[in-house]
Amino acid sequence: MSYIQQSFSVQFEYKVFFTEKIFDTANTDFANFLESRAEKGIRKKLLFIVDDGVTKHHDYLQDQITAYFENIDGFELIQDIIVVPGGEASKNDLQLFYWLVNTLDQHAIDRHSYVVGIGGGSVLDLVGYVAAVSHRGVKHIRIPTTVLSQNDSGVGVKNGINYHGKKNFLGTFAPPAAVFNDATFLATLDERDWRSGMVEAVKVALxxxxxxxxxxxxxxxxxxxxxxxxxxxxxxxxxxxxxxxxxxxxxxxxxxxxxxxxxxxxxxxxxxxxxxxxxxxxxxxxxxxxxxxxxxxxxxxxxxxxxxxxxxxxxxxxxxxxxxxxxxxxxxxxxxxxxxxxxxxxxxxxxxxxxxxxxxxxxxxxxxxxxxxxxxxxxxxxx
Amino acid sequence: MSYIQQSFSVQFEYKVFFTEKIFDTANTDFANFLESRAEKGIRKKLLFIVDDGVTKHHDYLQDQITAYFENIDGFELIQDIIVVPGGEASKNDLQLFYWLVNTLDQHAIDRHSYVVGIGGGSVLDLVGYVAAVSHRGVKHIRIPTTVLSQNDSGVGVKNGINYHGKKNFLGTFAPPAAVFNDATFLATLDERDWRSGMVEAVKVALxxxxxxxxxxxxxxxxxxxxxxxxxxxxxxxxxxxxxxxxxxxxxxxxxxxxxxxxxxxxxxxxxxxxxxxxxxxxxxxxxxxxxxxxxxxxxxxxxxxxxxxxxxxxxxxxxxxxxxxxxxxxxxxxxxxxxxxxxxxxxxxxxxxxxxxxxxxxxxxxxxxxxxxxxxxxxxxxx
The missing domain is CATH 1.20.1090.10 (Dehydroquinate synthase-like - alpha domain)
Known part of the structure; x- marks a missing residue:
């Protein structure tokens, strides 16, 4: 039997940073990361997609992000920060998925650009999937804002949406470019959310x-x-x-x-x-x-x-x-x-x-x- | 700045086999491949999705595949062989994509099962994408049937569909489990198809x-x-x-x-x-x-x-x-x-x-x- 053998390996690397007030201009963590990814002659775009559960408690975020990017060279912030409904419902809505895919297309987000998701695990799963399949994979950065997403789903390699009532029926494995765990966001979680978020720690300890x-x-x-x-x-x-x-x-x-x-x-x-x-x-x-x-x-x-x-x-x-x-x-x-x-x-x-x-x-x-x-x-x- | 470093590599391997009359019971290439993937205690399913450009010229295929699987243990053929329209149009139809995703769901195709695509490059691109995002990646086998897909797209690692008129806007990189280039299918191509298929050879030579x-x-x-x-x-x-x-x-x-x-x-x-x-x-x-x-x-x-x-x-x-x-x-x-x-x-x-x-x-x-x-x-x- 005659055949050609294909064989290769792909290396994946990313860091999970621990920080606070990530878009305060005094905090250079995010800017330093971008600087490490700058390439001469390439203007890379960043499109932010934010969980409405976050904007509700942090209404300054849009202005803060805009101000933060005023001092960053070689990267272009898409001024429209996209806000999406948070929670599991965001993964049940195929319309929302296509709306985001269209948004990437309209803003000409390419494979060297970054989609930045800020939110709970569900929004990050949705955003990660949108990024993973657009242009066969746009880079994505995760900023998880809940205990659960900071300690579990947000630091891993999966994404996905629900389909026909089946959890994560559609999705891929696509490591993020970076993850930023910002403790500031935890302070505004309601009790039920941060309490239930601790359970993955109980699990992994067990x-x-x-x-x-x-x-x-x-x-x-x-x-x-x-x-x-x-x-x-x-x-x-x-x-x-x-x-x-x-x-x-x-x-x-x-x-x-x-x-x-x-x-x-x-x-x-x-x-x-x-x-x-x-x-x-x-x-x-x-x-x-x-x-x-x-x-x-x-x-x-x-x-x-x-x-x-x-x-x-x-x-x-x-x-x-x-x-x-x-x-x-x-x-x-x-x-x-x-x-x-x-x-x-x-x-x-x-x-x-x-x-x-x-x-x-x-x-x-x-x-x-x-x-x-x-x-x-x-x-x-x-x- | 405090961080956790993630780093791992993933190894990908597959063979591109050259064969003829792949589902003739005398040909053991496909059976041998499956045998090499058999695991005790796991009954793996195979779902075939075939280009109508192939079934038109090879109407015996359904019966031949059914007969072929009568002698294969540990694998279950889904008896319904799915026929889809061939050519680029198959990649423009989001309804067809979801119809195939639903078909995988209905037949309970899981991550140890195989989706087998038989057809030209467009159908293989569509089928590969369906497999890549269902359950975050069902294994897929490609049987390219045109000169172009046998020498180029079918032996590579990409899949995708068109979206809003943009070629391959949605897709992933997902290496196949195996590729079988069967010369038999080339004999029934119309002249325009096999002639234009040679152009990728001119390109790669150049x-x-x-x-x-x-x-x-x-x-x-x-x-x-x-x-x-x-x-x-x-x-x-x-x-x-x-x-x-x-x-x-x-x-x-x-x-x-x-x-x-x-x-x-x-x-x-x-x-x-x-x-x-x-x-x-x-x-x-x-x-x-x-x-x-x-x-x-x-x-x-x-x-x-x-x-x-x-x-x-x-x-x-x-x-x-x-x-x-x-x-x-x-x-x-x-x-x-x-x-x-x-x-x-x-x-x-x-x-x-x-x-x-x-x-x-x-x-x-x-x-x-x-x-x-x-x-x-x-x-x-x-x-």
Missing amino acids: IKDAGFFDWMESHAGLLTQADPASLQYLIRRCAELHMAHIGGAGDPFESGSSRPLDFGHWSAHKLEQLTDFELRHGEAVSIGIALDSVYSWLTGMLDADSLDRIIKLLKELRLPLYHPLLEIEDDQSAIVAGLEEFREHLGGQLTISLLRAIGKGQEVHSIDLAILRKAVNMLRDKW | IKDAGFFDWMESHAGLLTQADPASLQYLIRRCAELHMAHIGGAGDPFESGSSRPLDFGHWSAHKLEQLTDFELRHGEAVSIGIALDSVYSWLTGMLDADSLDRIIKLLKELRLPLYHPLLEIEDDQSAIVAGLEEFREHLGGQLTISLLRAIGKGQEVHSIDLAILRKAVNMLRDKW
Whole structure:
């Protein structure tokens, strides 16, 4: 059999910066980054797309960004700063996606230009997808503004929108050019948002880092008061663990079946959809973590003391453990369908992360529905 | 300034197989490939999407594919073979794109499954894009059926659809899992199709391989008679040079401004659009090559003898040198707008490939419109 072999590798690099008041003229982080990307003879454009949840609390942002760019050479700010509705709804709206694609086209944003997304995880997912498919990939910069996006989705390599009610059915893997985590934006989050944002830290600690879990237990009081230093440590450590997994586990674009970072997520994705996204992603994941932890204990994989510590921490962080739509009446229950949808999205064998211990995840390839139902009922009745 | 550094590389590998009668049960090439990708416990699906230009001439294909899969274990053929309209029109139809995305969803095609595209370059571009964005990337196999797709687009890493009249405005870089070049399909191409398909070989020879150009000159007679052995050599050598460039030039996903393989393409893209795709891609590129060769000679970069050889070969292959829409009346002419659109699609500085000699491309960053107009007028009047 005659053939030509193709073989090449592509290197991806980006930095996640930690900063404050990013567009204050005294702050040179963003300007320094742009300077490092300047090329003689090329005038690069920047198009900003901002979550309306951000502009609501930071109405000075447009003026501040305009002023910030007055001192930057070699880059052209598109004066129209685009504001889009925030939250999961922004990922359900195909019209909004095409409106943004058209906006890139109208402003002649090319492959050397940057689309800058400022907002929560949903807006960043949408903006990242718009950038990834326009001209086969315009560069994008992320400025995540929520706890969840600063410690998890915003620092990773995925983007996407929902399609026909299926979460992230359309999307790509496209690393950002840079990420700027600005602590200023966290101060204006409502309580429900920053609280639910901490859950990805609980998750990554549970599967990867027992010491980080210990730290959260001892700082639970400060964390529930949104103590800035504690919140910063939590975000940074969570982002580090998340990024180390993407870069270090050998499968950044998830061509295999293993996805340990999705601990607690199979039921969470389905719960979000069933509640029409009334549940925040972090709240749904908290319930998903509780469910899979109880299931791990019921199958004898996890000891009772560890389970108690997990439930206690989630409760101390005032995160939910149960939702009525979790209820399993029979094999046709909606949440059970979520298992197959989760498998299908990644493909291949069903692979669910469970816990062997705090700090140690373990993958399994089947779920016993009777035990799962027992776990659901415990969450409903016991805590 | 505090930051976390992310850094990883992703390895891409695929083979381009040369075969005949790919779904004849006696041919094990495709089956052997699948076998090499089998994984215990995972039943992988295959969804076929076929160009109607192929089914028209090969109406046995559905039955043949069904029979072929009767002897393959571990893979499930989706019995419905999807037929889509061929040609550039398939890339202009957003409805068709979503219809295919829905088809993948309905058949529960997951990331371990394969979408197999059979057809010309346009259908493969569309199918590749559908696969690349569904579930953030379903694997895809290409079976190109035209000279052009077997020697050029089908063996590369790009996909895309047109949007708002702009060629490939939406798309990604997504290497296929495998490519199968089946010579059988070439026998039923109409003359215009296989003739225009040879032009990418002329192009790649001109910028990279003078010996290949010599070979084409000495085989021009056989090539115009579609002599199978000559056509096979032309396709294989062209595919090799194309793939070596993608894999070997250090920028497979085109993050820089250099794109030597686009020699002759800036005006071709615009001409295709201006003629509403009545001109075949290969015909437009032939005109584009003639134009940029004459321009290279007028600027003193290329000698007169080389220009004569290029024009002579294009004419011997019965490829066009001119189209009335090329006409430049003033700076606002449509074809001149194509220069800026070409720059914008790739971004950065204008970068146009010209010729220093046969086999040697050279990039320039500006085009003199008076000389360009002179080149157009020569193509209109001289040959």
